[in-house]
Amino acid sequence: MDWNLIFENSLKGFIGINAVYFAIAALGLNVQFGYTGLLNFGQAGFMACGAYGLGMTAHYFDISFWWGIPLGILFSVVLGLLMGIPTLRLRADYLAIVTIASAEIIRLVVRSVKFKTYFGGSDGINGFSSTFRALGNDFGIEESNRYGFWPFRFTGRELWVLIVGWLIVAIFGFVVYKLMKSPWGRVLKAIREDEDAVKSLGKNVYSYKMQSLILGGVIGTVSGMIFALDRGSVQPDNYSRDLTFYILTALVLGGVAKVSGSIVGSMMFWGLFTFMDNFLRQVTKDPVTIGNVTIMKSTQVGQLNYILIGITLILLMVYRPQGVFGNRKEMAFDGR
Amino acid sequence: MDVERTYGEVATRARQSLRDVERVPGVCKPNSILTANNIRREFGGIIAVDVDHFEVQEGSITALIGPNGAGKTTFFNLLTGFDQPNLGSWTFQGKDMSKVASHRTAAFGMVRTFQLTKSLTKLSVIENMRLGATDQKGEKWWNGLFSAVWKGQEAEITERADELLTRFQMSHMRDEYAGALSGGQRKLLEMARALMTNPTLVMLDEPMAGVNPALKQSLNEHIRGLRDQGMTVLFVEHDMDMVHDVSDWVIVMAEGRIIAEGTPDDIAKNSAVIDAYLGNRQGQSLLEEE
Known part of the structure; x- marks a missing residue:
């Protein structure tokens, strides 16, 4: 058993790119779900908006890479409006249904053969990130060089995405923190508690919910962009339902309605996930057997790991519903 | 007297x-x-x-x-x-x-x-009160980040909220979560909060x-x-x-x-x-x- 390797990979998972894009997406989801109480099950759809915004600059429009950022944000604002207009006046559950369906519709449309010219079909889109990588070079980070010290050793290509990614986490973390401390954030939190009370005090609840949905969606969009830039490609099937639910798991793990909860929750999610993955792979190097019955092979590591995620989430909801950073006192008042 | x-x-x-x-x-x-x-x-x-x-x-x-x-509450709902x-x-x-x-x-x-x-149980009593004030500049999302824009107004609102809390004999509960109040105190808070709208x-x-x-x-x-x-x-x-x-x-x-x-x-x-x-x-x- 190579413990050295297990720890190196786990620690890298802790601050790696997966944790980064999860943290950004979880921050967005936190604005919607944690602060406003909007049940958005379609964060993957917003992330796809960002990824395809970038991807389509090279694939369909043939314009500068930088146009991809406003394009992706435009997509997500339109998506937010489309989801929100019919559902935000209704009860929270309707939004959940509509968001999960819209995210799936987006995935199925972008991978369809019919729209291959626009979205590249199930092959996705490649070759749009060279401008971004070149910028890293301009800052003196050689793509093929290795940087860092044990255990945090990354290639120049990884490091550049990580630097930009964590910078964005910091910016959005600060923005969300400040907004939630403002009177605007107070209205959102009040809506989460009781819409009618907020209405009776003269606030346009519908408009605030829409603002929250779109802000969270735009943050999710940027997360999708980082994801796409790291992979250097956009694959439609990366943006399926499970992505949303893993992000939700990370958010609940860290604690809802806390900025630190979204960020550290995502880091812990990927730290633990990488640890279990590496550990199980080491254990199953040779198939695990009792007598002559094979219990586990290395090909089953993936499945077991996802089962463990599910169990973790269940245990968390039962024994620590406020998450790692959540406020126990607040949870005590959950009379709903 | x-x-x-x-x-x-x-x-x-x-x-x-x-x-x-x-x-x-x-x-x-x-x-x-x-x-x-x-x-x-x-x-x-x-x-x-x-x-x-x-x-x-x-x-x-x-x-x-x-x-x-008799339709009293329905009538209320209609009027509002x-x-x-x-x-x-x-x-x-x-x-x-x-x-x-x-x-x-x-x-x-x-x-x-x-x-x-x-x-609003997960907000403090004073935050409940502040929410009641109308025409708050800081309730616009584009102002939210810039506390300089709304700080002055927020201070005025807080002052008014504190006066009302004192009048309703609730100032000692100011920083408690509203969820920690008794049923009667919640009624008082709701009434005081409504008064924040002038x-x-x-x-x-x-x-x-x-x-x-x-x-x-x-x-x-x-x-x-x-x-x-x-x-x-x-x-x-x-x-x-x-x-x-x-x-x-x-x-x-x-x-x-x-x-x-x-x-x-x-x-x-x-x-x-x-x-x-x-x-x-x-x-x-x-x-x-x-």
């Missing part, structure tokens, strides 16, 4: 203004702040509210009473835009309110509370429900205090002692209609009201005791 006397004056003025009003259902008041005409609300085949004419005298405390299912009538129109201070959305009524000076208290008409839906007798007395005082400060109060209530104690005028609803109006004393003797509350036979026997 001084406070007592001024308070008495306002009460006397309010009662005098209503002295010559005829005691018939749907009667016109000399100075109506809220006027409703032909309001009708049906749920399926049931007519929940069917009010021909309804007026609230400005500067008075008007009680809306009636047995369960939380529900839409099938028919009818109403004006507030002469302005047509029929098409005004629920969140805009507060801007007109009309604020309501709810039968089931809606304190209303001219305060509509209270069962302010006494679930409040212990000691706190009822102080709630009574607070409601009188609202009128004392020039506000008009309209409230729904079941507690007849309280109605008798506080109100200047009583409007009685039963089966969606207004069946009687008058001063608290008139209403206590009104046979139609007693019928509505207790059914015919018991009503008669009670009347005989009078």
Whole structure:
């Protein structure tokens, strides 16, 4: 058993790119779900908006890479409006249904053969990130060089995405923190508690919910962009339902309605996930057997790991519903 | 002593203004702040509210009473835009309110509370209060990040909120979560929060429900205090002692209609009201005791 390797990979998972894009997406989801109480099950759809915004600059429009950022944000604002207009006046559950369906519709449309010219079909889109990588070079980070010290050793290509990614986490973390401390954030939190009370005090609840949905969606969009830039490609099937639910798991793990909860929750999610993955792979190097019955092979590591995620989430909801950073006192008042 | 006397004056003025009003259902008041005409609300085949004419005298405390299912709360919801009538129109201070959305009524000076208290449990008491203030610059998302824009206003709001909390004897709970308050304290908080909107008409839906007798007395005082400060109060209530104690005028609803109006004393003797509350036979026997 190579413990050295297990720890190196786990620690890298802790601050790696997966944790980064999860943290950004979880921050967005936190604005919607944690602060406003909007049940958005379609964060993957917003992330796809960002990824395809970038991807389509090279694939369909043939314009500068930088146009991809406003394009992706435009997509997500339109998506937010489309989801929100019919559902935000209704009860929270309707939004959940509509968001999960819209995210799936987006995935199925972008991978369809019919729209291959626009979205590249199930092959996705490649070759749009060279401008971004070149910028890293301009800052003196050689793509093929290795940087860092044990255990945090990354290639120049990884490091550049990580630097930009964590910078964005910091910016959005600060923005969300400040907004939630403002009177605007107070209205959102009040809506989460009781819409009618907020209405009776003269606030346009519908408009605030829409603002929250779109802000969270735009943050999710940027997360999708980082994801796409790291992979250097956009694959439609990366943006399926499970992505949303893993992000939700990370958010609940860290604690809802806390900025630190979204960020550290995502880091812990990927730290633990990488640890279990590496550990199980080491254990199953040779198939695990009792007598002559094979219990586990290395090909089953993936499945077991996802089962463990599910169990973790269940245990968390039962024994620590406020998450790692959540406020126990607040949870005590959950009379709903 | 001084406070007592001024308070008495306002009460006397309010009662005098209503002295010559005829005691018939749907009667016109000399100075109506809220006027409703032909309001009708049906749920399926049931007519929940069917009010021909309804007026609230400005500067008075008007009680809306009636047995369960009389349509009082539905009528409240209609007037405040939380529900839409099938028919009818109403004006507030002469302005047509029929098409005004629920969140805009507060801007007109009309604020309501709810039968089931809606304190925002995961916000602190003071945050609950601050939320009540209208026209906050910091409630625009583009201003949220720039605290310099709203800090001054926030300080003013906090000052006003603290004054109100002191008046409602809740300043010691200032930084507690609203969820930590008792049922009665939540009623107080909801009322105080509604006052943060600077209303001219305060509509209270069962302010006494679930409040212990000691706190009822102080709630009574607070409601009188609202009128004392020039506000008009309209409230729904079941507690007849309280109605008798506080109100200047009583409007009685039963089966969606207004069946009687008058001063608290008139209403206590009104046979139609007693019928509505207790059914015919018991009503008669009670009347005989009078």
